[in-house]
Amino acid sequence: MSHSSAKRIGRYDLVTPMMPCKDEIMEKFEKFLVSGQYILGKEVDALEKDMAQQCGVCEGVGVASGSSALFLALGMAGVRPGDEVITTPYTFDATIEAIILLDAVPVLVDIQPEDLNISPAAIEAAITDKTRAIMPVPIYGAPCDMDPINAIAEKHGLEVVVDMAQGFGTLYKGKPMGSYGRMSTLSFYPTKNLPGIGDGGMVLCKDPQDAARIRKIRAHQAVRMNDHLYTGWNSRLDEVQAMVLNVRLARFAEEQRDRNRVGEIYDGYIPAAHRLQDINPGQGNHVTYHQYWVRTTRRDELQKLLDENGVDTAIYYDPPMNHHVLAEYCREGGPMTEAERAGREVLILPIHAALPFEDAHKVGKLVGEFLAQESASAAS
Numbered sequence: 001m002s003h004s005s006a007k008r009i010g011r012y013d014l015v016t017p018m019m020p021c022k023d024e025i026m027e028k029f030e031k032f033l034v035s036g037q038y039i040l041g042k043e044v045d046a047l048e049k050d051m052a053q054q055c056g057v058c059e060g061v062g063v064a065s066g067s068s069a070l071f072l073a074l075g076m077a078g079v080r081p082g083d084e085v086i087t088t089p090y091t092f093d094a095t096i097e098a099i100i101l102l103d104a105v106p107v108l109v110d111i112q113p114e115d116l117n118i119s120p121a122a123i124e125a126a127i128t129d130k131t132r133a134i135m136p137v138p139i140y141g142a143p144c145d146m147d148p149i150n151a152i153a154e155k156h157g158l159e160v161v162v163d164m165a166q167g168f169g170t171l172y173k174g175k176p177m178g179s180y181g182r183m184s185t186l187s188f189y190p191t192k193n194l195p196g197i198g199d200g201g202m203v204l205c206k207d208p209q210d211a212a213r214i215r216k217i218r219a220h221q222a223v224r225m226n227d228h229l230y231t232g233w234n235s236r237l238d239e240v241q242a243m244v245l246n247v248r249l250a251r252f253a254e255e256q257r258d259r260n261r262v263g264e265i266y267d268g269y270i271p272a273a274h275r276l277q278d279i280n281p282g283q284g285n286h287v288t289y290h291q292y293w294v295r296t297t298r299r300d301e302l303q304k305l306l307d308e309n310g311v312d313t314a315i316y317y318d319p320p321m322n323h324h325v326l327a328e329y330c331r332e333g334g335p336m337t338e339a340e341r342a343g344r345e346v347l348i349l350p351i352h353a354a355l356p357f358e359d360a361h362k363v364g365k366l367v368g369e370f371l372a373q374e375s376a377s378a379a380s
């Protein structure tokens with residue numbers, strides 16, 4: 001049941017964090033309008049340089065969307081028709097769509113209950129002689145366990161492309177998540193932590209040759225790689241999006257602090273077994289809380305309780321991709337026990353840079369009390 005009230009606690013606020021940037025954006029926009037440099041101008045260039053530096057890679061290539069970034073990165077990593085790419089079923093559709101569009105096969109393997117990210121052991125068990133790449137997805141902004149994943153990739157001669165659509169700002173063992181794969185991909189969709197005012201994405205590259213090729217392909221130049229000729233097409237990051245993103249990037253750390261504070265408030269009310277756990281404690285992992293999740297076997301009751309108290313929540317990836325209509329193109333690389341359990345149990349709470357801390361306390365308290373009651377009734 002939905003209770004409409006101006007006081008509802010929403011999951012997103014896309015406008016309030018934009019307001020401190022408004023004057024600067026409008027000023028830049030006026031200059032942009034009369035510049036005539038509407039495509040691939042200095043804003044895209046500046047954003048690419050800053051993002052590459054912040055993500056610990058040599059180059060960033062601005063592209064049309066996170067989905068486009070995935071398609072380009074996988075192609076440049078050498079994924080060909082019939083190849084297998086191992087990834088998680090607990091992700092957004094775009095992750096597997098990119099693999100399918102390359103006529104390759106997504107091989108879905110289970111996740112870990114602590115962080116809902118792909119399980120390194122499950123990856124290794126699913127490798128065949130067709131496997132070409134591994135695609136981890138730091139889901140909801142929690143880092144994937146990249147050391148074992150990269151060790152497996154090295155042992156079997158596989159490429160690693162990280163779908164970082166939800167993971168800009170995330171650190172694994174003190175280093176940016178974007179610095180661990182051969183390439184990583186970002187999305188600037190307006191709900192992402194670094195948001196545009198429309199679509200946009202980026203491929204982060206450790207090898208300048210990958211970046212040079214993607215730069216060509218995104219602007220209609222064909223590229224020959226080994227014996228394969230790639231056609232170019234239009235996948236450019238829009239100059240207006242880049243202009244907005246440059247302004248937002250300057251405020252990213254501050255916004256992130258507010259988001260993380262909300263995460264800490266929730267952590268104070270929610271027992272560890274019901275939320276994200278750091279799989280490498282004390283080793284410099286940092287979560288960006290693209291989303292904050294809580295899990296319970298009585299999820300629907302919790303969602304109803306929160307709704308009745310004016311709190312918006314969401315459920316994602318229920319069921320996970322192994323039940324999606326596109327599963328027809330996928331192979332199951334093992335049991336999906338934890339992915340399916342996450343699909344059934346995980347509830348997404350409001351988190352954004354403009355969420356008042358008193359609202360976070362209200363939500364955290366409601367959830368904490370619900371979970372305490374749940375465990376009391378289970379014990380009796």
Ligand SMILES: Cc1ncc(COP(=O)(O)O)c(C=O)c1O
Nearest residue numbers: 065066067092094095165187189
């Ligand atoms: C995990 C993941 N991968 C890829 C994408 C695709 O990004 P975009 O919407 O920019 O194409 C998203 C975006 O929602 C995502 O969450």
